[in-house]
Amino acid sequence: GESVGLHLPTLSVQEGDNSIINCAYSNSASDYFIWYKQESGKGPQFIIDIRSNMDKRQGQRVTVLLNKTVKHLSLQIAATQPGDSAVYFCAENRDSGAGSYQLTFGKGTKLSVIP
Amino acid sequence: KAGVTQTPRYLIKTRGQQVTLSCSPISGHRSVSWYQQTPGQGLQFLFEYFSETQRNKGNFPGRFSGRQFSNSRSEMNVSTLELGDSALYLCASSLASASNSPLHFGNGTRLTVT
Numbered sequence: 001g002e003s004v005g006l007h008l009p010t011l012s013v014q015e016g017d018n019s020i021i022n023c024a025y026s027n028s029a030s031d032y033f034i035w036y037k038q039e040s041g042k043g044p045q046f047i048i049d050i051r052s053n054m055d056k057r058q059g060q061r062v063t064v065l066l067n068k069t070v071k072h073l074s075l076q077i078a079a080t081q082p083g084d085s086a087v088y089f090c091a092e093n094r095d096s097g098a099g100s101y102q103l104t105f106g107k108g109t110k111l112s113v114i115p
Numbered sequence: 116k117a118g119v120t121q122t123p124r125y126l127i128k129t130r131g132q133q134v135t136l137s138c139s140p141i142s143g144h145r146s147v148s149w150y151q152q153t154p155g156q157g158l159q160f161l162f163e164y165f166s167e168t169q170r171n172k173g174n175f176p177g178r179f180s181g182r183q184f185s186n187s188r189s190e191m192n193v194s195t196l197e198l199g200d201s202a203l204y205l206c207a208s209s210l211a212s213a214s215n216s217p218l219h220f221g222n223g224t225r226l227t228v229t
Binding site: 034036041042043044045046049089091102103104105106107108 | 119148221
């Protein structure tokens with residue numbers, strides 16, 4: 001069935017290194033993708049988004065790459081810091097018709113930063 | 116600008132009871148969506164409201180319902196609670212129900228059913 005999934009459930013990274021979190025999606029009709037960060041006890045926090053007409057977008061210390069050929073999305077975090085420790089979710093935004101949309105989330109990757 | 120506000124933060128109910136959760140979206144946001152988050156199923160879409168109308172609904176039983184008021188505030192209701200309804204319920208708002216408008220989430224209501 002259609003789903004958004006993650007390759008790795010956990011990721012440990014040394015402080016200062018770069019982190020790469022991967023995501024696979026199966027619905028080629030999805031046209032908008034978002035990465036969220038969720039810290040313990042909080043709701044998901046928007047990090048960065050990308051439209052399907054782009055293959056790369058950069059933010060502050062973060063870069064999202066979209067490969068539509070293999071339906072793959074990745075989030076790169078530069079110079080990972082302890083405050084980056086959290087669960088990261090990718091989500092695809094699919095138009096459900098009549099102008100409404102439904103955000104479908106992956107299962108999440110837990111990023112642990114080793115000091 | 117204040118973020119999405121959800122009340123209460125925590126709730127404990129017993130099986131068979133009903134519960135109402137409240138959400139105040141970011142000022143100016145007209146779309147409100149609700150999600151259920153559990154360790155086993157992750158984040159699952161419940162429904163979306165826009166201008167007081169339900170625009171989309173996920174695969175949840177009819178015990179789960181919601182509504183949106185003219186000021187965009189939203190409530191969701193779960194009737195005849197079951198143990199499996201224990202979860203974090205998240206509300207999110209966006210400017211418009213469009214495919215390029217990110218959702219902004221509140222910190223959720225933690226519901227425990229005993």
